[in-house]
Amino acid sequence: MPLDALIEPTIPVLKPSDTVDDALRMIAETHLEQLPLVNGKNYLGMVKESILLDWENPDDELSVFEGRLNRLFCHVQLHPFEAVKMAIQNKVPVVPVLNQEQEYLGSISRDALFYYLGENGSLNEPGGIIVLEMKLGDYSLGQIARICEGENVIILNSRVYTNTQTGMLEVTLKTNKQELQTVVAAFERFEYTVKEVYGDLPAYDDLAQRYKLLMTYINM
Template structure:
């Protein structure tokens, strides 16, 4: 799916000569956190609603508050993951989009990008979510993929869900009828299984041993 199909132009950008009153009206009419400002098709930045709504002199022009402009944007070739990062980093629900000539051509809405991501095979395909971790120095993405594929499973996708100074944690989406075999293989390679799974043979064995030890101690 081409994310460019979701570039919107419904909301017209403001200019620095526009008044605070006009900007506040735009924020009132649209559920957006930021509003792009352009001159000669070039993006100058975006005003945040929280900043504009605190300005009392509604007759002043935006140019007097240009120091409040936030600088963030996406190019038209941005991927969904890149867009999600921009949304998160700037705490926004709208991202201005520039073409290869750095001209403003529209904006992305967070809801549309989330819809694109939620309809990807990684999200909608039925599968098992497995979270594993290993020491950062020993972790290998190629090894993770090999473990899954040698067990006859299909890997829908993976991402590094946590990374500390000493460990790397990976979240996997897998299609397999033998998830226990995959988990046991990961354990043999010194990976720790973080996610909980029903009928985990390893955990069942530990539970049985623990119950046996408890009964022995109570004798």
């Protein structure tokens, strides 16, 4: 799915002519602690509720913040997983999307991105998660898949992440089986380090639980 297909037209934008008080009302109405500031098609940055609350004059226009805002955004050609990563790492409720001409196209909420990841990352399928740790030179997805197949376990999806603190590769596997003892034992026989195991994983409806599972799944 292209990133622009996830854009939510209901997410409002702030204009430079809006006042600080206007922005606070809009943030309260949307329950989003940050909103994009846009002048026509020109994206100026994200306006935080905390900055507005600390501002002395509520009648000042938002143009006073131009040039001082975080211009966090995703280009439309990026994969939605990159938008998820951006939302999580920067702790923002919405991710603005720009085209190749740097024009503002719209924004995507963090909740919508989580829902997309859950629907498209096999997270709603029954099964479990295994996290392997290894040196970069030891990584072979083919061998990992053969070990799983030998235990009648299918890899539904995988993520590869380099831990910057340890320099080790972490490979997260979403499997179709909830009972993972035999495949874990098989990995250990092949001298793989099994860092984490999450078995018997039901579909999560609670956002906090889904957030925790997504963090494990995409290794962020």
